[in-house]
Amino acid sequence: MPTVHDWINNPLAVVDGQKMNGFSERSVLKLTCLTLVSFFFCFFQVPSLNDVPLYYLKPNSLVKFRCMVQDMFDPEFFMGVYETNDLTSNSKVKCGKYKDITVGGQVDFNSRNTVTSERQTFYCVPIPGESQWNSYAGTSQARVVPSTSYVPNRHKRSYEEDYEMDTQPQEMKYVRTQSSAESHGNTEPKRQETEAPSHDSSSVHCTSSLDLNFPLPGEKGPACLVKVYEDWDSFKLNDMLEVFGILSVDPALSVIADEREASSLLDHTEVTETVEEQRVHSPPASLVPRLHMLYAQPLVHNNPLLPSSAPESNDLCSVLGELASVRAELHTYLTHVLMGDSLAAEYLILHLISNVYSRRDVLPLGKFTLNLSGCPHSSPYTEHLYKVIQQLVPSSYWLCMCLHNMNNQRMVPWKDYTANRLVSGTLQLANNTSLFLDETQLEQGQLDATGVRNITALGNLISWQKVDYDFNYHQMEFPCNINVLIASEGRSLLPSDSQVHLRPTLNPPNLEEYLSAVQVAQVPSQFNKYRIYLSVARALNYTISDEITTAVEDDFVEMRKDDPQSMSAEDLHRLLVVARLLSLSHGQNTLSRDGWMKAKQLEALRISRTQQQKSVSGNEP
Ligand SMILES: *[C@@H]1O[C@H](CO)[C@@H](O)[C@H](O)[C@H]1NC(C)=O
Numbered sequence: 001m002p003t004v005h006d007w008i009n010n011p012l013a014v015v016d017g018q019k020m021n022g023f024s025e026r027s028v029l030k031l032t033c034l035t036l037v038s039f040f041f042c043f044f045q046v047p048s049l050n051d052v053p054l055y056y057l058k059p060n061s062l063v064k065f066r067c068m069v070q071d072m073f074d075p076e077f078f079m080g081v082y083e084t085n086d087l088t089s090n091s092k093v094k095c096g097k098y099k100d101i102t103v104g105g106q107v108d109f110n111s112r113n114t115v116t117s118e119r120q121t122f123y124c125v126p127i128p129g130e131s132q133w134n135s136y137a138g139t140s141q142a143r144v145v146p147s148t149s150y151v152p153n154r155h156k157r158s159y160e161e162d163y164e165m166d167t168q169p170q171e172m173k174y175v176r177t178q179s180s181a182e183s184h185g186n187t188e189p190k191r192q193e194t195e196a197p198s199h200d201s202s203s204v205h206c207t208s209s210l211d212l213n214f215p216l217p218g219e220k221g222p223a224c225l226v227k228v229y230e231d232w233d234s235f236k237l238n239d240m241l242e243v244f245g246i247l248s249v250d251p252a253l254s255v256i257a258d259e260r261e262a263s264s265l266l267d268h269t270e271v272t273e274t275v276e277e278q279r280v281h282s283p284p285a286s287l288v289p290r291l292h293m294l295y296a297q298p299l300v301h302n303n304p305l306l307p308s309s310a311p312e313s314n315d316l317c318s319v320l321g322e323l324a325s326v327r328a329e330l331h332t333y334l335t336h337v338l339m340g341d342s343l344a345a346e347y348l349i350l351h352l353i354s355n356v357y358s359r360r361d362v363l364p365l366g367k368f369t370l371n372l373s374g375c376p377h378s379s380p381y382t383e384h385l386y387k388v389i390q391q392l393v394p395s396s397y398w399l400c401m402c403l404h405n406m407n408n409q410r411m412v413p414w415k416d417y418t419a420n421r422l423v424s425g426t427l428q429l430a431n432n433t434s435l436f437l438d439e440t441q442l443e444q445g446q447l448d449a450t451g452v453r454n455i456t457a458l459g460n461l462i463s464w465q466k467v468d469y470d471f472n473y474h475q476m477e478f479p480c481n482i483n484v485l486i487a488s489e490g491r492s493l494l495p496s497d498s499q500v501h502l503r504p505t506l507n508p509p510n511l512e513e514y515l516s517a518v519q520v521a522q523v524p525s526q527f528n529k530y531r532i533y534l535s536v537a538r539a540l541n542y543t544i545s546d547e548i549t550t551a552v553e554d555d556f557v558e559m560r561k562d563d564p565q566s567m568s569a570e571d572l573h574r575l576l577v578v579a580r581l582l583s584l585s586h587g588q589n590t591l592s593r594d595g596w597m598k599a600k601q602l603e604a605l606r607i608s609r610t611q612q613q614k615s616v617s618g619n620e621p
C-alpha cells in the first residue's frame with residue numbers, strides 16, 4: 001500500500017503502481033486523492049507553494065497553492081496517451097496526464113495508441129493585498145525560515161541532478177497548428193546540445209525581464225501555471241482557490257522555452273506575436289512553476305482565524321457570546337484612532353462590515369462606500385489610518401490618488417492580444433478586498449485624459465461594484481464586491497454612499513506618537529477578536545419582517561408630512577442600509593423597531609454635522 005509519504009512525494013509513481021493492479025489511472029487518482037486531500041486538510045502535510053520556496057519542493061510531489069485566477073489561457077492539447085520505445089519497461093504506452101514532460105525513451109509520434117487530450121491553463125497569482133497578520137499570505141521568497149521538515153531538494157546549481165538523463169524528455173503540450181514532428185522532433189537534438197549547466201543564469205536573466213503580472217505593485221510570492229483537466233468551466237476569473245496538484249518544475253521546460261526564444265530570435269522572419277505569446281505562456285518553470293490540478297477548493301473567505309467553511313453564527317458562539325463587548329472595544333479603539341470622533345468610528349464599523357449581498361438588476365445592494373472627509377493632509381495621518389484597517393481585514397490595498405498614480409498606474413486590466421494575455425491592473429482584486437482611496441494626496445486640476453478615465457473606472461467600481469475590463473474592441477463587465485473607503489480633505493471627485501466629516505475632539509501635539517501609543521495599548525489578542533468579529537458580522541444573514549416593513553413605510557410617510565424635502569426615496573434607501581448594517585454590527589439578523597430608531601438617530605447626527613460643516617466652509621472666503 002502506498003503511504004501518505006509516497007503520495008506527497010511521488011504521486012505519479014503511486015498512480016502507476018495502482019494501475020499495474022488493474023485500476024484505471026483516473027479512478028485511482030480521483031478516489032484516492034479526494035480521500036487523501038480531506039485527510040491532508042487535517043494534518044496540513046502538503047507543503048504550500050505560498051510558504052515554501054520553490055527550490056525546497058520536490059518535483060512531481062503533491063503541493064498546494066492558495067491563489068487567485070488572474071488569467072485563463074486558451075485550452076491546449078497534449079498527449080493524453082503516448083507510446084515510447086522504452087526497452088526497460090514492460091509497458092511502452094504511457095499516460096501523459098499531470099505531466100509536462102514525457103518519460104521513458106523516445107516518443108513514437110506515429111503510434112496508433114497516441115491519444116490527444118485537452119486541458120486548460122489558468123495563470124494564478126497569490127491573493128492580492130493579503131495583510132501581514134494574515135498567516136495565509138505565506139512567507140514564500142520574502143522572509144522564509146525553512147522548517148526542518150523541508151530539505152532542499154535541488155540546489156540552484158544541481159537542478160539537473162534529480163533529473164534522469166537517460167530519458168528523452170519531450171514537452172507534452174502542443175498547439176494545433178504545429179504538427180508534432182515540428183514541435184518535438186526538431187527541438188530534440190538541439191535540446192541535448194544545450195544541456196550545459198548554464199540554466200541558472202538563463203533563468204535569472206528571464207526573471208528580471210518577465211513581468212509576473214501581479215495586480216498590485218510590489219506583490220511577492222510565486223505565480224503559477226495551473227493545468228486543469230476537468231470541469232474548467234466551473235471556474236471563473238478572479239476566483240480564490242486552494243489548488244492541490246502535482247508540481248512540475250522540470251528544467252527541460254525552460255530549455256524548451258529558451259530554445260524557442262533563441263531560435264525565433266535567430267529567425268527574423270518569425271512573427272513576433274509567437275515570441276511574445278510563448279514568453280508569456282511558457283515562462284521558465286524555475287520562475288513560474290506548473291501545477292497539475294488534482295483538486296481545487298474554492299475559498300469562501302481568506303480569514304485564517306475562521307473555519308474554512310462559510311462563517312456561520314453557531315460555529316462562532318464564543319465570538320458572538322462576547323460580541324457586544326468586542327464591538328464596544330473595537331468602537332473605543334477606532335474612536336481613539338479617529339482622534340476622539342466616536343460618530344466617525346461608528347460609521348467606520350458599518351463600512352467595514354458592508355457587503356454586496358445581492359443585486360437588483362444592475363444595482364448592487366448592501367455596499368456602503370464611506371467618504372471620510374476632513375482628514376488632515378499635512379501629516380501622514382491617512383497612511384496610519386490605512387495601517388489600522390490593514391490590521392483588521394484579511395486583504396486590502398492603499399491607493400494613493402496622487403496625480404502620478406492616477407495618470408500612470410494601470411487600474412483596469414486589459415487584453416494584450418499580441419502576448420494573448422490579460423494584463424492585470426490595480427482593480428483586478430479578489431472579492432471582499434478593502435480598497436482605501438487616499439484622496440488627500442490629489443493636487444487639483446492636472447489630471448490628463450487617462451487620469452480622468454482612471455477616475456471614471458474608480459467611480460464605476462464605487463457606484464456599480466463592477467470593473468469593465470478592456471478587451472480593446474469591447475469591454476467586459478466583471479461584477480465585484482470591494483469595500484471602498486475614501487479619505488478626503490475636502491472636495492471629492494468620486495461618488496460615495498455616505499459621508500462623515502471628521503471632527504477630532506483631541507489635538508495631540510505629535511500625531512504619530514499619539515497613534516502609535518493607541519496601537520500599543522491594544523493587546524494582540526484583541527486584534528484577533530476584532531478580525532473575527534468583522535468577518536462574522538459581514539457574513540450574517542438579514543431579514544426584515546412584514547410588520548417592521550409596514551412600520552418603516554408609515555414612518556416614511558410621517559417624516560415627509562411636515563417637510564417632503566426632508567426625506568427623499570434615496571434618503572430612505574440609505575437609512576435602510578444604515579439600519580441593516582447597524583443591526584448586523586450588533587449581531588442582530590433582523591430589524592427591530594429599536595434598531596430602526598437607533599439608525600435614524602445616527603443618521604440625524606451625521607446629517608446635522610454635514611450641514612454645519614457646509615455652513616462653516618461656506619463662510620470661508
Ligand atoms: C444564510 O442563509 C443561507 C440560505 O438561507 C444559508 O445557506 C446560510 O448558511 C446562512 N448564513 C448564515 C451565516 O447563517
Ligand SMILES: *[C@@H]1O[C@H](CO)[C@@H](O)[C@H](O)[C@H]1NC(C)=O
Nearest residue numbers: 407408409412450453454457
Ligand atoms: C489609467 O492610466 C494608465 C496610465 O496612463 C492608462 O494606460 C490606462 O488606460 C488608464 N486607465 C483607464 C481605465 O483609462
Ligand SMILES: *[C@@H]1O[C@H](CO)[C@@H](O)[C@H](O)[C@H]1NC(C)=O
Nearest residue numbers: 237238239356431479480481
Ligand atoms: C464577486 O462578487 C460579486 C457580487 O457582487 C459576484 O457577482 C461575482 O461573481 C464575484 N466574483 C467572484 C470572482 O467570485
Ligand SMILES: *[C@@H]1O[C@H](CO)[C@@H](O)[C@H](O)[C@H]1NC(C)=O
Nearest residue numbers: 371373490491492495496499
Ligand atoms: C465627500 O466629502 C467632501 C467634503 O465634505 C464633499 O465635498 C464631497 O462632496 C463628498 N463626496 C461625496 C460624493 O459624498
Ligand SMILES: *[C@@H]1O[C@H](CO)[C@@H](O)[C@H](O)[C@H]1NC(C)=O
Nearest residue numbers: 300301302355431432538539
Ligand atoms: C465575501 O464575503 C461574503 C460575506 O462575508 C461571503 O459570503 C463571500 O463568500 C465572500 N467572498 C469571498 C470571495 O471571499
